[in-house]
Amino acid sequence: MASKVPEGCTVIKGNIDTLPKAVKDFVLEKANLCTPTHIFICDGSKDEFEALIEQVKKDGIAVPLEKHKNW
8 A cells, every 4th residue: 555645746625634544544545646746635624615606617628607586
């Protein structure tokens, strides 16, 4: 089992060392398999959610839809 983030990969948010052992092992296993350039550890907060939504809208990945009135 890998015990550290793969070379060339950085954790850009969060602290991998504070994750529960099973979660940390899972993340590191998948990071070594997929070789990402960055790891973003979500905390699940409302602020984080809103920031991510704003970022994907800014990047054009998500587009807000108009509200439709029901009949």
